[in-house]
Amino acid sequence: MLNRRTLRIKAMQAIYAYQQAEGSDYLMALDRIEERFAPDLNSMEPQDRNKLQGQKEIAAISFKEWYGTRRLDHDETDPEIKTAVNQAIVFYQNQLKKDFKYFGTQMLQAVEKIYDHYLNTLQIMDVFVRLIGEEQQRTAKRYTETTEKSAEPFLRNKVLQKLLANKSYQDYIVRRNIKWADADLDVIRQLYKTVLRKDEAFLTYISGGAHTYEEDHQLVKHIFKNIIFKDKNLQSLFEERDMNWEENRVIVKNLVNKTIKLLDEESDENLMLLDLSSNWEDDRAFFEELYHKTLEDDTRYEELIMSHIQNWDVERIALIDKIILKMALCEMHIFRSIPVKVTINEYIEISKLYSTPKSKQFINGVLDKLAQELTENGTIRKSGRGLIDNK
Numbered sequence: 511m512l513n514r515r516t517l518r519i520k521a522m523q524a525i526y527a528y529q530q531a532e533g534s535d536y537l538m539a540l541d542r543i544e545e546r547f548a549p550d551l552n553s554m555e556p557q558d559r560n561k562l563q564g565q566k567e568i569a570a571i572s573f574k575e576w577y578g579t580r581r582l583d584h585d586e587t588d589p590e591i592k593t594a595v596n597q598a599i600v601f602y603q604n605q606l607k608k609d610f611k612y613f614g615t616q617m618l619q620a621v622e623k624i625y626d627h628y629l630n631t632l633q634i635m636d637v638f639v640r641l642i643g644e645e646q647q648r649t650a651k652r653y654t655e656t657t658e659k660s661a662e663p664f665l666r667n668k669v670l671q672k673l674l675a676n677k678s679y680q681d682y683i684v685r686r687n688i689k690w691a692d693a694d695l696d697v698i699r700q701l702y703k704t705v706l707r708k709d710e711a712f713l714t715y716i717s718g719g720a721h722t723y724e725e726d727h728q729l730v731k732h733i734f735k736n737i738i739f740k741d742k743n744l745q746s747l748f749e750e751r752d753m754n755w756e757e758n759r760v761i762v763k764n765l766v767n768k769t770i771k772l773l774d775e776e777s778d779e780n781l782m783l784l785d786l787s788s789n790w791e792d793d794r795a796f797f798e799e800l801y802h803k804t805l806e807d808d809t810r811y812e813e814l815i816m817s818h819i820q821n822w823d824v825e826r827i828a829l830i831d832k833i834i835l836k837m838a839l840c841e842m843h844i845f846r847s848i849p850v851k852v853t854i855n856e857y858i859e860i861s862k863l864y865s866t867p868k869s870k871q872f873i874n875g876v877l878d879k880l881a882q883e884l885t886e887n888g889t890i891r892k893s894g895r896g897l898i899d900n901k
Contacts, residue, residue, distance in 0.1 A: 511768070512624065512761055512787040515856055517797035518837065519757075522860065524617035524801055525833050528609055535605040536577060539598040543569045546594045569594040577602075614801055618794070624758050625786050627748060628765045629679075629688045634738055635730075636674055637690060637698045638706065639665060661707070663716045668723055669730045672773045678783040697743050705737055723775045730773075734766055796845070804833075804840040811836040818879055830865045831872060838877050842890045849892060850881045 547566035549557040569591045576582050576599060586592050642661045649660070664670065673679065682688065690698065706712055715721065715729050738744065739759070749755045765784050772781060787793045804811070815835050819827070838857040842850055854877045861869040884890040 511764055511784065512621070512790075512793065514793065514796065515859065516757075516761065517621070517793055518800065518856060519860060519864070520617055520621055521797045521801040521804070522830070522833055522837060522864070523754075524613045525804060525837070526830060527616075528613040528805060529829065529833070531609040531613070532606060535602050535609065538605065539573065539602040540570055542601055543573060543594050543598050546597075547590075565591050565594070569598075573598050610805060614798065617801060618798065620752075620754065621786070621794075621797075623752060624761055626686060626688060627752065627755075627758065627762045629682055629686065630690065631734075631738065631762055631766050632673065632679060632769065633683065633688060633690065634698060634701075635670060635733075637695065638702055639670070639674065641699060641702045658707075659713065659716055661712075661716050663718075663721075664712070664729075667721070667726045667729060669726045669770070669773050672777060672779070672781075673730070673770075675779045676781060676783065677779050678781065682783060694747055697747050701737070701741050701744055705741060706733065709733075709737060711736075727770070727773070731767070731770055734770065739763055739766075799844065800837060800840060803844055804837050807840060807843075808836065811839045814839060814880060815876065818876060818883075827872075828865055828869065831861065831869050834861055834865065834869075834873055835876055838873075839880065839884075842881060842884070846892055850885065850890065854878065854881060 544566055547562045547569065549559055549562060565588065568586075568588070572583060572586060572591065572595045576595070582595070582599070586595070642665060646660070646662060711729065711732050715725070721729075745755070745759070748759065752758055765786075769784055772784075812832075815832065834857050838853055841848060841853045845853075854874070857877065858870055858874050861873045865873075881890065885892075
């Protein structure tokens, strides 16, 4: 299932994407200044190219100074330059607002999409049932006997029946509009014909007589584990849909495995499907706030980090390391029930996965120092079950 570390990673990826977009917004704002002072090739009046070039350079310098300090020099007397700089600033700020909202929305949708993948994976059993039905219809129309064993016994699998009859599953499928596109169904047809139909465990099952509930359970688990999650063509299809499928696949697999385990002999159609996490509403609020607050207080955390870095070339610090540090500081400040040590350990682990080999020591050293200082001066306060303020 989805855990807090995964949510931190999703927020980190969204912040990284936002900061990459911020660089593009800056360059586009400069482009607007250049366009404003470009000679009008269609004008019938003579153009003072030297003057335009000078205005462009002064306006660009003024905008770059504002970008670095967020303060505008009011001594500029040329109205054309003033207007160009002001328009560039407004354009840049508006683009940032759009990107802030866009990547926050994308982040949430990317996580919600994991649940759609989970439902899509369960729905493959529904497709198998339809394919078996089509197969039976074709067999009934034949004049000659076939040597292929009928897969009809699989339709009597009690775990399969419970899954497809589950009210929660049926409701989610309809509400979230989960379905396999016709083009994608070809991949599942091939999976059925070339893999499942030749699988030894499946053939043994459909060749036998009555089965125990445990045998039904084992077969369904086997199909998901060894066929669905191991088929390269099917997994490639998921990769096309989701650029982060490699890491999301683990979550989907975990959700599917736990769902099948819950379909025990005592369960009925009212069994609730698993949610993305044990408390999705709280977890969703956690990682949305982490994303928003980290970016909203970016300047504050930037200054804190820069004031505590010694013997490090600031320009050479990996962008992802700065994001990790800022997120950790944000988490320490606003989530009072999460112990400081937990936060530090989580971001050290994330740095091992997503940053440079030296990042672990760097992240650990900076956060240890900052956490100690900010806790001592009361900036970071922790309270809650098992915690004492300022400890």
